[in-house]
Amino acid sequence: MDITRLSPDDAAGCAEAVALLIATHAVDCPGALLSTPTGYSADLRYGWDLDPGRTYLAREADGSLVGLLHVNTPTYDNTNLVWIEVEVHPERRGRGIGSELVRYAEQLAGELGRTSMGLTTWDLPKAAAFANRHGFEQKTVGVNRRQDITTLDWSTVQKLYDEAVLAAAEYEVIRIVGDLPEEMLEGMIAVTASINDAPKDDLDLEDDVFTAERLRAYEAARHGHNQTMYRVIARHRTTGELAGHSVVTVERERPHIAEQNDTAVSRDHRGHRLGALLKTAMLLWLRETEPALTQLDTWNAESNNHMISINEQLGYSVVARSLEFQKSL
Template identity: 40%
Template sequence: MHIERVDPLDLDLDTADALAEVFTASERADGPDLPVRTGPDLLTALQLGSDSRPVTALWVARDGDRVVAQATADLPWRDNTDRADVHVRVHPDVRGRGVGGDLWRTALSFVDGAGRSRLHSGAWVGSPGVAVLERWGLTRTSRGVIRRLDVHATPRSTWDRLYVEALGHAGDYELLRQVGRTPADRVEAMVELHASMNDAPRSDADDEPDRWDAQRLGDYEGAMAGRRQTLYRVMARHRGTGEWAGQSMLAFNEFSPSSAFQEDTTVVRAHRGHRLGLLMKATMLAWITEERPELATVDTWNDATNHHMIAINERLGSTVVATRQGFRADR
């Protein structure tokens, strides 16, 4: 086995294809039925992340010429600068040979050198990774749950009915749609809508709020565009005051056009209690399935404590496909 650190910006498509195969084989072995990861998808994710910056550090393990494992360490830089997120994936063919532990120790040495005191990772519930992370000295934090909506198996009448129900409580609001980047005259409002997500349930009480500004919004939207993740937004605005009240975002994966991922859905605190979350999400599903008929599934991630949003997703037809156990260690 040979481990080398690779600059994500120097990553070639052949290596990215091999890493995607490791990623997919690892998840298949661990239980989650998640969309197959492609090389271009993984390559752009490693190079652009969610803020137009590459993942901080990437290590690749090879058995001869074959790529068999990877590790990443990501160091937040805008906020939460005491935190590091480390993830290791090993192809099931070579598990039990120590390569995962070698990658983990390599990443930890990097994290310690960067002076980060909070280490975070995770593993799929029901997989060997849970016991491995506990053996490596991490403690369990909260859980994140992925639910999937099969848009072909869910009757369109479900979303129409829920839309009418929600509209009965939200007559003072209008809905607007947006595809792609935010126009200049809407940037300030969009920054506020993103910032309103900060009071959603969090997996770590020590996490600082995300500080949103125009630069961060531009970096996020630029990263998603570069990753070929087309952003669809449904936004709510109060008719009387013109105040922006909420948004729901969906990322359509152009590399795998049968799948999409639900990004943030948030309602500004002053406008809660009008079923805007349900209204926006029902509107989104009716829109996206008409706009992109090739779409088959929409996956969404919720903190297990976010009972309000979970209830909305389940009413829309989503069911659990995977649960991620979070872990933390203080260095």
């Protein structure tokens, strides 16, 4: 088997990778949101915040693509970590291809001096058995929920928004499309870092480290993905402190698809229903500005009861569950 790194400039290779993902997800998780070849290339070039991962293509002797290995090697924080995803074509499973890709990833991790490896799989018995066989231990469960905008009860959204406005009377809501104004950048560092309070369960992870440069890198990556960023920010009326935010991106290639990138409230400002305020304010805004939008996806740890409660009130339904494993190298 030949394993080679995929370049974001390789349009044919990116199309092949997406075709393999379509085949694997048809079996493993039919409802999951997948990238287009253009989006896949952008992810390899820009990543989440200009810290992109790598994809490796596994081909048999005849050149047919039988497997994918995606490797993330963080550079902002958790620099001891490698995180991988392994995909094997359904018609080629049971032949040791996945195991060979894990061994390849471990060799790469050793060359990079990384000492911990994570693996994400779908919540399937065979996937869990595969992870356990390679020495991984399950650490947490992630849940993908989707909001069907076409059937959304807008009266419920408005009611939740109105109730949150009363509870959060000390705060004003700011709408921003695209990049943050320079004068808000420093204040948003602490707000963004509030995501570190979300449950990590048993994962051995350092907190994410945010800087002004990293926030700008995230924005640059969204532009590279050809996505429109919508931000709703809560600001304390008296002190001017930024208290929380919600960020949603809408694809321009597929404007019916949006993804929740973040929702976080600073610890000092919790207890005022700001999470509900931000998420409902975002929905009401998207209703005005994105008429083609039909679905909004979000991910949470299964143990994040507070955010899940808000999502369920807003009509989200479960699309998929992922298992996250980790081991020391």
